[in-house]
Amino acid sequence: MNETKQSAEDLAILEQLNLDYNHSDQASDAKRFSEFLAEDFIVQTPGVTRNREEYLEYIAKPRPFKDLVLHEVKIRILGDVALIHGRATYTMIADGVDQEALYTDVYQKREGAWVCVSACAIAPGA
Numbered sequence: 001m002n003e004t005k006q007s008a009e010d011l012a013i014l015e016q017l018n019l020d021y022n023h024s025d026q027a028s029d030a031k032r033f034s035e036f037l038a039e040d041f042i043v044q045t046p047g048v049t050r051n052r053e054e055y056l057e058y059i060a061k062p063r064p065f066k067d068l069v070l071h072e073v074k075i076r077i078l079g080d081v082a083l084i085h086g087r088a089t090y091t092m093i094a095d096g097v098d099q100e101a102l103y104t105d106v107y108q109k110r111e112g113a114w115v116c117v118s119a120c121a122i123a124p125g126a
Contacts, residue, residue, distance in 0.1 A: 007077060013114055014075050014107060018084050021105060021116065026068040026090075030060040038108070038115040045121045065090040065099070080109040088123075099123065 017036055024032040034056055041052040050058060073086040084105045091098050101123030107114045 010077055010082070010109075010114070011075060014077070014082050014084060015073075017107065017114060017116070018070070018073060018075070018086070018105065021119075022068055022070055022088065025059065026063060026066070028060055028063055030056045033059055036114070036116055038110065038117045041115075041117055041119075043119040043121075045123060064094060065092050067091045082107040082109075082114065 020032060020036065023029070037052050037055070039052060041055065043050050043055050068088055068090040071087045071089065073084065076083045076085075084103075084107065086103055088101045088103060089098065090101070101121050103119065103121040103123070105116055105120075106118040108117045109115075
């Protein structure tokens with residue numbers, strides 16, 4: 001398989017994983033997250049660092065926001081590591097306030113599959 005085909009295939013996989021990550025966040029779908037989060041996954045949101053187990057517990061709870069929309073997604077593949085940078089908008093359920101977040105997710109290709117090893121969101125209400 002040539003590099004161009006590999007990159008296009010990897011890009012398509014990563015685009016779908018990004019959509020799955022954000023859809024699963026909105027839907028409290030911890031089961032889907034468990035399928036693509038690495039065992040050593042770490043996530044940081046304002047004031048909080050969580051490991052994989054802590055994050056799956058957090059995600060399983062009802063989300064405090066709705067109408068999550070992704071914008072300006074950029075995927076950079078750097079060998080067996082990929083960075084996904086994006087901006088998300090959403091509405092807080094409690095007060096109806098529209099919010100915006102910036103995020104960076106880090107994926108690594110392990111044993112032929114892309115897994116999320118790290119995530120960071122700069123987000124009010126995250």
